[in-house]
Amino acid sequence: MSPEMFDENVYYRSNSRKVSLTIVFLVLAVLTAFFSIFLSKIGDLSFEATWEILKAHLSGTSVDNEIHDLVVWEYNVPRAIMGLFVGAGLAVGGAVMQALMRNPLADPYTTGVASGASLGAVMFFTMGISLLSLDNYTLATTTNALILSMIPTMAIVLISQHKHITPTTMILAGIAIMYVFRAATSLMMFVADPESVEEAYIWSVGTLGSASWDNIWFVAGSVTVISVLLLLVSNQVTIMTAGDRSASTMGVWAKPLRIICLLLIAIMTAIMVSFTGTIGFMGLVAPHIARVFVGSNMRYLIPCSAALGSLILIGADCLAKTISMTGMPVGVITSIIGGPIFIILLIKGAKKVWF
């Protein structure tokens, strides 16, 4: 009596289920983003008035109330779009970093990449220093952020070559780097013009409030392009979770792949951070929740993390908008959610928490 051969359709069906779940999360994220446009306490805007303004813009007619128009179309709509893309970008960055470093605690925030970018941006905000001597506001902050985010990225590449580095040591190194950059950031705020400090502070906590039609394209474009690139190498990244040695015996060019992916993530992070500040722990939480639904195959984990990242960040932003009149920085909410999850992961290790 020979046992039955494995029915491959079981595998294909399980993959289809993962795709369906991801689509569900994506639809939820978009619906939540749409809902968030209606959440506004400024200028006694009613739901109906917001709806009218949206309809007017989509049909190309003019809007009577200019203040309402400003709030809805120039402020809330870009903010919702920004939230979708930044949530996705941070989550994709986290998911790929975790796999490449085989470290459940890694994300752009805990490895110091975001803090490096943050310091670069604040440098231009408060002191007007551009490392490449650029005058353009957007270009100067972004290039500063990019250059300084390379420091922790290179540190990760170098540290990860060492054989005896444990995942926890690696993250402690990242947190140490983060503190140094934070101290430098604080110092700049201390000596800066008091008026720019409040803005810089809100930004350093992480906010979607600075979104506008002018800047969301940078974020949307870079997140889309880089996420697609990472998705293209997702099978290779999955194999990297078997370790560098095994991966290379299975035909993966391990070291270059890691460096290229980390550079792409640093570029994406620097661009996001330039416009939103450091939104904490998003890249940590979203991939771990996604793993519960779709497992650790990067081909499915990257899209699902992106959808969940969008959903969580937009959800947190709705909360932030509801809690305070002026709109609390969303980074406060994500840190309140993410901090405890980080501590649980640190103590228990990812396996015991999620699997």
Place this chain on the structure above:
Amino acid sequence: MQSVTVDGVDFAYGSGELILKDVTIDIRNPQLISIIGPNGVGKSTLIHCMNRILTPRKGTVMVDDVNVEEYKVKELAKKMGYVPYSANDTFPLTVVDTILMGRNPHRKWKSLHDDMQVVKEVLEMMDITPLAMRPFNELSAGQHQRVMLARGLAQEPEILLLDEPTANLDIRHQMDVIRLLKQLSVKRGIVVIMISHDLNIAAKYSDNIIMMSEGTIYAVGKPVDVITPESVKAVYGVDTDVVLSDGRPHMMIRDHGFSEEDAATPEGSTVSGVTTSGMNG
């Protein structure tokens, strides 16, 4: 015909002590080869030099008469597979996804269906079809071992390197795995090179045996020539009797110095016999 040639290889980590000292060996023709020797003599290091995981300080490694350094990573992976001793499961995949990793060097844009046929076949060969959709981390150590073997087989290499493939396996699965490796060498014409700590299994099934001692090769040849009481004493420091069974050496540990008194329990403590009385059944 495939070949692995190691020529005058020295290896050390950084500037540390030499782990391999001037190792030279030429492996040709499909066969099952066991590398034996005590812990820490450089067996795994030798295998890692063969598949370019480690780079020798001196000497060269040739695969099919081409320097291993000159291969593209995917080309080498098509020629040479590797089954590591332990598997990482930080982010566990399902068994099918784990085995599919092995298809990477052959994988093309739309080849999933063909790759799945290979996966189905190796699932059968390793007797793990019922585990196919289970997450890797929920399996036992022996099941892990079989999944890793399946991954190596799915790679369809011409040369397969294995680091203790029978560790953690019960005797029936040990037999199954060794027979399978032997079959692969005969039927598919693969060179199978495995590290083993079970000298009797190595002796029974291997075509040739490489015996290592302190970073060098102590003896190479047919099992009957390599596994002798003298060589085992010299390399392992253990007294043995070796008898021939079906023309193959079979080793039995001789420990005449050991008596029951040496193992006597300290005074005052009592040891009761182990029985099943009083237990259910």
